Amino acid sequence: MDNEVGAERPAAAGAARAEIVGHHIEQARAMYQGTYNGRGFVIEPTGDAFGFRYTSVGDGELSLRGNLFGGSMRGAIETEGEYVVTWITAGEGVLDLDGDPVALQHGRPAMFVNNRDNAFAFHDHKQNLMHFDGAFLERVAAEHEGTPEGPLLFDTTAVPEGDALRRWGATVSTVAKVLYSDNASAILRSEANRAAAIALLETFPHESIAAPPELTVPGNARLRRAIEFMHANAHLPVNVTQIAEAAGVSPRVLQSAFHKHLEITPVDYLRRIRLDRVRDDLRAAEPGTAIADVARNWGFAHLGRFAAHYAERFGELPRDTLHG
The missing domain is CATH 2.60.120.10 (Jelly Rolls)
Structure with a gap:
């Protein structure tokens, strides 16, 4: 046979x-x-x-x-x-x-x-x-x-x-x-x-993606999928259209879902994820690391706006995280 x-x-x-x-x-x-x-x-x-x-x-x-x-x-x-x-x-x-x-x-x-x-x-x-x-x-x-x-x-x-x-x-x-x-x-x-x-x-480094609790209820599967896609691709130049495609909805529906459930836009949510990654990198960095290089690695070209967003999210400046 x-x-x-x-x-x-x-x-x-x-x-x-x-x-x-x-x-x-x-x-x-x-x-x-x-x-x-x-x-x-x-x-x-x-x-x-x-x-x-x-x-x-x-x-x-x-x-x-x-x-x-x-x-x-x-x-x-x-x-x-x-x-x-x-x-x-x-x-x-x-x-x-x-x-x-x-x-x-x-x-x-x-x-x-x-x-x-x-x-x-x-x-x-x-x-x-x-x-x-x-x-x-x-x-x-x-x-x-x-x-x-x-x-x-x-x-x-x-x-x-x-x-x-x-x-x-x-x-x-x-x-x-x-x-x-x-x-x-x-x-x-x-x-x-x-x-x-x-x-x-214990073998592979990983992180838990803590999605907001309201996303665990039935009916929010597509929003959850969008968030998972954003976490997995935060290091890439993704846009709202790509995020919406990954979630199986239109960009307009995606924008509406983020506003309704999270009171934030998808772009702002993605920026938060990238700010979290910058903070992780700064915490693990050696003394003397250039903060500007770390920020640019995560897509933050305007360092003044980056520092303001960082301080707003974490209550401290990037240099405080690095030196701490």
């Missing part, structure tokens, strides 16, 4: 396993684009033969996946409602080609970009992935770190090393044994999922 799709079967209480094996490019394109909310996939075989094998084991909170791909694949994906970490053990792979490119190193995990296009390119690779349900990981983060429950913004350029990498590897090995065990109890699986989530949070 040229193409085989393994039937999904229970691996333990609440868990399932699946396997897809194929030798046709169109089948591969449809499967990967569908699984990863992708578009524009271009797949080219290496030599005369082409083949792939995609496996998954897990439950609604966490799944461990494996991908063996004999050929080149490039395109763009956009993860929604989950957080994905990946590492390759053979071949080549690059993520976020249009943003902050990250060339994958064998055995070193990297985070997928969330809620925006993530252009990628892989070649003859063997890949492992862990998919975390978004609500599950955000709940664990709130419990473990004492932060408000909400979306998480990961530093996708971070490359773990040293003790952090060793702890991550040890946790993944332990969790994988539980996931692949046919005898694991429901409570053991639950604890393994939580251990994996905590390991991810």
